Each structure stands twice: as C-alpha cells, then as structure tokens.
Amino acid sequence: MNIMVLAFPIIFGYLVWFAGAIQIDCDKTDQIHEDQIHHCCKHPDGHNQIMADCAKEHGFKLPNSNEQSMMDLTAGHAIAGTCFAKCVFDKLNFMKDDNLDMEAVKKSLLEKHSDDPEYVNEMIRAFNHCHGKAEENAAKFMSNPIFKHMTKDFCEPKSAVIMACVIRQFFHNCPPFRWAKTEECENLLQFSRNCTDSIATL
Known part of the structure; x- marks a missing residue:
C-alpha cells in the first residue's frame, strides 16, 4: 500500500494544527455544515480558470463551476x-524564491478586484x-521525517x-456587514464563538 495513503491522516492532522485550528466535538455538530461557510461572508465568486485548471490537473474538487474562488474552500479542504x-500559487506568481511575494499578491488583488477595495484590503x-x-x-512541519516519503500525491x-491560513483569517475577520444574515450562517457564527477552535475555517 502506498505509504502516503497510510500517512495522510497524520499529515492532515499536522496541517490542520499548523493552520491554527483543531477540529473538536462541541455540543451538537449535526446541524453545522462548514463546507457551506463560503456562502456566509460575501466575496467575489464565479469561474476562475487558474483554480479550475489546477483542480483538474491534481484531481482537486471545487464546490462547482460557479464557486471557484479561493474563499469557496474550507481551510481543511485547502490544506x-x-x-x-x-x-495555484505558482500560476499566480505568488511565490518567489520559495517565499510569499506580497507585492505580487497585492498587484493581483488590485488588478482583479478593483471594484471591491474592501475585499482587497x-x-x-x-x-x-x-x-x-x-x-x-x-x-x-517539513522537519517531520514523513516528508522524506513524498509522492506525486503530496507536494x-x-x-x-498559506492558503488555508488566509481562508481562515478572511472568514474569522469577516466584517458584520458582509456576513449573511441567514439562519445557517448565524448558527455557524455562534457555534464558532461558543466552541473555540471547533471550526477550522473560523
């Protein structure tokens, strides 16, 4: 059996921990649907060719053809x-010498979302x-010996x-005026406040 298949649960656990949130059981979770959180904080949506191409290339599942923003993913899914x-980051030129290039990030956001400066900020x-x-x-995380056994399924x-952290920060700091006032979104927000670190994306 591929060693990465056996190791993936461990890897995923480490990654979620490093993203700054740990999935735990708190009260009733059957009515909490974290995969729907992207409907709660307003953000630019629609088809994104880079996201679509990378998803196809690596067998990564996006919500649907009209929800292909980075913010349409949960932190756990992204990580x-x-x-x-x-x-995605390579195609956007967000990485330079293996580090995040903030100038490239700012340039990309300003060019693509000039009509929504609040979202850009x-x-x-x-x-x-x-x-x-x-x-x-x-x-x-990379100091863990398990990375010596990387395969094509793990990069x-x-x-x-970074992507998971950005997603979590975006939703965690969503301004009240951008947060949807639906029952599901309000319940999700209250659940996250009552159960600290129970939702990876909040």
Missing part, C-alpha cells in the same frame, strides 16, 4: 490539497497575517499552509 495550492490583511506564520509552521506544503 489537504498541497499540490493544488502549489499549482481584507485579503491583503489576511495574507500579511499568514506571511511569516505560514513559513514558520511549514518549516516545522511541498507551504502554499497550502
């Missing part, structure tokens, strides 16, 4: 897709927050760590 995240703050933290976490995880 598990190491090759997908690396592909929120995303820049999220990337800034995850900049040094992600590098430190990835370095610690250098720095991009995935």
Whole structure:
C-alpha cells in the first residue's frame, strides 16, 4: 500500500494544527455544515480558470463551476490539497524564491478586484497575517521525517499552509456587514464563538 495513503491522516492532522485550528466535538455538530461557510461572508465568486485548471490537473474538487474562488474552500479542504495550492500559487506568481511575494499578491488583488477595495484590503490583511506564520509552521512541519516519503500525491506544503491560513483569517475577520444574515450562517457564527477552535475555517 502506498505509504502516503497510510500517512495522510497524520499529515492532515499536522496541517490542520499548523493552520491554527483543531477540529473538536462541541455540543451538537449535526446541524453545522462548514463546507457551506463560503456562502456566509460575501466575496467575489464565479469561474476562475487558474483554480479550475489546477483542480483538474491534481484531481482537486471545487464546490462547482460557479464557486471557484479561493474563499469557496474550507481551510481543511485547502490544506489537504498541497499540490493544488502549489499549482495555484505558482500560476499566480505568488511565490518567489520559495517565499510569499506580497507585492505580487497585492498587484493581483488590485488588478482583479478593483471594484471591491474592501475585499482587497481584507485579503491583503489576511495574507500579511499568514506571511511569516505560514513559513514558520511549514518549516516545522517539513522537519517531520514523513516528508522524506513524498509522492506525486503530496507536494511541498507551504502554499497550502498559506492558503488555508488566509481562508481562515478572511472568514474569522469577516466584517458584520458582509456576513449573511441567514439562519445557517448565524448558527455557524455562534457555534464558532461558543466552541473555540471547533471550526477550522473560523
């Protein structure tokens, strides 16, 4: 059996921990659907060719053809897709000398979302927050001997760590006026507040 198949649960556990949130049971979780959180905080949506191409190339599942924003993923989903995240960041030129290039990030956001400056600022703050933290976490994680057994199903995880961190920061700091007032979104928000670190994306 492929060693990565056996090791993946351990890898995923480490990655979620490094993203800054741990999945735990708290109260009733049957009505909490974290995979629907992307409907709760308003963000640019629609088809994204880079995301679609990388998803197809690496067998990564996106919600659907109209929800292909980075913010349409949960933190746990993103951090598990190491090759997908690396592909996206490489195509966006977000990495330079194996480090996050904040100038490239800002340029891309300003060019693509000039009609929503508040979203741009929120995303820049999220990337800034995850900049040094992600590098430190990835370095610690990569020191684990299990990385010596990487296969084509697992890539250098720095991009995935950053992506997951950015997603979590975006939703965790979603301004009240952007948060949907639906029952499901309000319940999700209250659950995250009552059960600290129970939802990876919040």
